[in-house]
Amino acid sequence: MKPSLIAVITAFAVSACGQFTDTSGGGGGSSTFPSRNLEIMAPAAAGGGWDLTARSMQSALKDEKIVDKSIEVSNVVGAGGATGLAQLLSKGQGDPHQWMVTGLVMIGAAERAKNNTDLTKTTPIATLTAEAEAIVVRADSKYQNIKQLVDDFKANPAAIKWGGGSAGGSDHLVVAVLAKAAGADVKKIQYVGYSGGGEAKAGILSGDVTAGVSGVSEFKANIQAGQMRLLAVTSPAGKEGAPSLKESGYDAELMNWRCVVAGPGLSEADRTAVVNTVDKMHNSAKWKEALAKQGWEDFYKKDSEAKDFIAAETKRIKDLVKELGLS
């Protein structure tokens, strides 16, 4: 179709409809965002981390009157999130009113879905939260600190059985990052994937696996009750009384971060408008309250900063997933 033809059709449509509003923004011009309902998609089931993030955003945006249009949260389940990503890329093209909450786990999921999509094809708005992962052993384990565990792991990688969430997820990636930093063979990792943190806990407590990996909050109650010992966390600095991997001498860091993105092809003006909206939400008291209530760590990077971060993480995680032989 030639540009002139499009112009004719558009002109015709405008004159025919009378009140035609241009939501796609076109090039340059000022943004009309928000001109209709806002849709925040969580590409996972209700009750999960992405869903909770989306709903917390919804209530902050609504209660603080940052957006005067109505806001809907939808759940698109499938392929570890890749189904939702594909939907955003096709239906959210150039539309500032369709957002998606996503994060680290999506990178591996998109890679495995093999449909040539990833997060860099979206328009990153901002990263919002991050959670450190924890490496634990059962309370009666002989390993008192992370160094003893990693030393044995290096000496004989197959002797250490790691347990955590499903294969290729953030927990598995932690083991891979640690193996690389310690100079152990990534291919020799013996990882037992459980469906979710709960089942993994059972595997650690029953002695199925040597060491367990999952989000810090997942193990908190068991650590406090003296059933598990926390050896290290994957954040830059230590927490919960344990050192970070970095502080223990392993150049390994991995945060389970979450972010909000919009569809591809947003105009400059629309993107700025959306970023400003999310910025206002991030500064609101209601959002801070949600962070405290859920125990989320604030991890805020917006616009181009978020874009660079997501691009860097996508490359790093994709390589890791390939090295683990998962894609």
Added chain:
Amino acid sequence: MIDLLNGFATVLQPINLVFAALGVTIGTLVGVLPGIGPALTIALLLPITFNFDDPTGAFIMFAGIYYGAMYGGSTTSILLNTPGESASVATAIEGHLMARRGRARAALATSAIGSFVAGLISTVLLAFVAKPIGDLAVKFQAADYFALAVLAMVSVTALLGASLVRGLISLVLGLFLGLVGLDQVTGQTRFTFGAPVLTEGIGITIVIVGLFAIGEVLYVASRVRTGHDTIEPLEKARLRTGYMSREDWSRSWRPWLRGAAIGFPFGALPAGGAEVPTFLSYTFEKRRAERAGRDDFGRGAIEGVAGPEAANNASFSGVLVPLLTLGLPTSATAAVMLAAFQIFNLQPGPQLFQTSSELVWALIASLFVGNVLLLVLNLPLIQIWVKVLLVPRPLLYGGILVLATLGVYSLSGNVLQVFIAYGVGVLGYFMRRHDFPIAPVILGVILGPMMETQLRRALVISDGNFGAIVSRPLTLVILALAVLSLLLPYAPGVLGRLRGRRTEAKKLVFSDED
């Protein structure tokens, strides 16, 4: 005890009673829809509770929803042979046969009262032995779960039906369907033909709705005009002993107790849930009946409804044991409830009884209240439910098809899943037409992946050494039980032959007498 009484004090506040009643009603209504079970109902309602200030009300409502949805699911299983989730598949087998013989009221009543009895017993157990059972549950390692899956697989062969070959073909079909999707151990995709929609696997709910609801509709449609399909009219409405005759009562109460005894411990095992105990209870009751010389299994035996229904309800209290004491969700519903705990920033685990004891005891008390409310609401409703059977069949089954389609779509929001369900439904039609039993397919879909994943986990842990499967006493005992339950039925014949006597090749089934 004081704690429990305080719990009752919390629950019996008017507003919480309203939540409980609301939950039971919503649960029953939604549970009637094929494909929408308690887990999905609670998940759908989670966002609403997001605005609650006090978690107690939300959890009381969830307990009500669970019981209601379970009961609603049994109702459609019995009346229409369309179980909505895996836990009521066992109920459908004899329950629907009873309904066809005009005994729908008795079937619904034994199911409601059995659920109530088992719910009470198992909640008492939950209140008093949660801690030791929880500790025991984490003693089970991957190899033990594998052994347990083997035990379940061989001991529920009664589900295979009259023809062993047909039963096995159905079972293998189920095992195959269970393979589709991401391999849990390596994350590789299997039988997905490159379609992202298949990477999640073919959900058990999709298979159940397809095989039962859609398959049943197609089958009924193919016969409704030919007059092959006759249903006996409902028997007399009110007996002096309620909806059940004196004989029904005396045949029901033991299966209720046995069902509760099977359901609670299985629910408490991480990897438990309601499927295995309901199937086991069915098998157990069937074998007892055979031993007693009764042959009404396959023609609508009330024991086949009473046992599985009791096991189903008891398993929920069992599921709460590891959830509350260890923070381990062992079923889909428990996983959603765990998410609900997290919304309120509560971390279920060893310390929950200390840190939020008020909430925990209120939850336990609400289970009692939910049970009572369910019975009070549903016994009178039986009169209304059975009217469903009076609806002209083309209308009724047309409606089921619509609801099944809606149910599948609301599960996934994906129209491809609807097509998969219809594909499975066509399969279900041909299975019915050619006398293949349906239940073994479900068994395969549930037990196959469990057996495979646990075996492979055990092998990763033991560096590929198969010896690991027999290296622990617990594993060995469970496997020995499995071998026994496979061989025991043939023992009298073999023994008799060894003694040189001529015996009729009679099968021995569980030797105890009550």
